[in-house]
Amino acid sequence: MTFSFDKKIERRNTRAVKWDLVKSLYGSEDVLPMWVADMDFEVPPAVKDALTERAQHGVFxxxxxxxxxxxxxxxxxxxxxxxxxxxxxxxxxxxxxxxxxxxxxxxxxxxxxxxxxxxxxxxxxxxxxxxxxxxxxxxxxxxxxxxxxxxxxxxxxxxxxxxxxxxxxxxxxxxxxxxxxxxxxxxxxxxxxxxxxxxxxxxxxxxxxxxxxxxxxxxxxxxxxxxxxxxxxxxxxxxxxxxxxxxxxxxxxxxxxxxxxxxxxxxxxxxxxxxxxxxxxxxxGREWLEQLLKQLQTNIDYVVNTFANHPKVKVFRPEGTYLIWLDFSKLELSQDELKEFLQTRAQVGLNDGASFGEEGSGFMRMNIACPLDIVKEGTTRIKNALDNA
Structure with missing residues (x-):
């Protein structure tokens, strides 16, 4: 069975931490959230069916x-x-x-x-x-x-x-x-x-x-x-x-x-x-996971290739997880300035590298567990902002 990971699912107004807290965290609804570690993909059909059947039972x-x-x-x-x-x-x-x-x-x-x-x-x-x-x-x-x-x-x-x-x-x-x-x-x-x-x-x-x-x-x-x-x-x-x-x-x-x-x-x-x-x-969920990993690898490759040899950002290719560690230290910005730059100039919401410890100063974390179109959009926003910095 083939599973699609291209479908864009509207998560706003579902109390989704990733999407519904964008304005309060980043100051604008226009910021693209690529931060908290959950995925924008639907669960495997078997999981959705099992939950639906259990919900229809009506007793919890x-x-x-x-x-x-x-x-x-x-x-x-x-x-x-x-x-x-x-x-x-x-x-x-x-x-x-x-x-x-x-x-x-x-x-x-x-x-x-x-x-x-x-x-x-x-x-x-x-x-x-x-x-x-x-x-x-x-x-x-x-x-x-x-x-x-x-x-x-x-x-x-x-x-x-x-x-x-x-x-x-x-x-x-x-x-x-x-x-x-x-x-x-x-x-x-x-x-x-x-x-x-x-x-x-x-x-x-x-x-x-x-x-x-x-x-x-x-x-x-x-x-x-x-x-x-x-x-x-x-x-x-x-x-x-x-x-x-x-x-x-x-x-x-x-x-x-x-x-x-x-x-x-x-x-x-x-x-x-x-x-x-x-x-x-x-x-x-075994077959679904195999296909998910291929999609995540494609998403990672896109980010890595886009920023290959870029003078202002270094990408650490993950061996595991769907999270990418980005080094922006060559911008020579303070951490507050870096966060401001990404959320206002790039309009992308990433995790603050400094929250992971002092070694994370100058870094940000990107979540690529979403349709490739969203990965492309977020990556392009960051690249354009860096190219014009």
Missing amino acids: GYTYTDNALQNTITDWLEYKHDWKVKSASILYSPGVIATLYMAIQTFTDKGDKVLIQTPVYPPFYDIVKNHDRELVTNSLIVQENRYEIDFEDFEAKLQQGVKVFILCNPHNPVGRVWTQAELEKIVALCKKYNVMIFADEIHADLVYHPNKHIPIAKIDEDMEEQIITCMSPTKTFNLAGLQVSYVIVANKQKRDALEKTFHKQGMHILNTMGITALDAAYNN
Whole structure:
């Protein structure tokens, strides 16, 4: 079956964060939003049909998760990532960030050191600071137009008594998909210094050939018990508004402790539509995802080719995610001036690079998960503004 990713769907007046907050965030309705990480594509037909059928049932009482749902998830993980997960190791949560909040509360105490790799998804900072933990950063370094891990600094930071390392893989915003060798180094060092790993792998299914996502919990069986892996179908199938995710915890003692925190915070029940969507997506969305990845690759190629050798912007081609990290530092503008330039001169709404950390100053993040015509429009607006700057 062939799926179309050309259809432009009107999202305004649906309380869509991406579209309905444009004026309040960027000052004009004329700004083209290419920021928050959801897609402008319809979900797979099987998901739409399953949700419609469930809505027509008309009763939306409490819903439980069963063995069949667990099997759906384990089958998906084996199919997509060659990862055999025991169904008993799965817990459910409304979202990955919610899970990370619960994990920090469960496995660390006030004042404990938590390491993140920057620039990184802004909520990572909040996870640490909002719980009165000490933030420790390992800045990623650029080598030959590609972000790499500074392992010398990484180890030096772990030596300071870090309790937890929060991994982002695929990385948001720089788009790296960490290799087997890189993951092995991370695991070996965390094992050496007895550091737990919380892995945000929400973009795991959105990876482009020849790159391959490897769940970090697969790297070392001995270290598996020290790893908590957060995953979800929400980025993969555009289900973010349904708030459904799961967490894989191999160690029973740790899993029980985390589940206890979930219950303490009243976060142990998924919503009915989220369960329905997850089940339909994982069971019937494989062909749709294959075609989606081809469309996203086409969109990425367009942006990369448009700005190839442009003197005022550098594009970091993502190995995974549908987010592109753009370096505008050659414009020599302050971050406020850069944001003003893009929203008033280019009339495109991007994510502020500085929100990902101080290393993001001079950068912006672009979301290309939309019809190619919109990607072309946004890219052309930016190019024209740069050419006339």
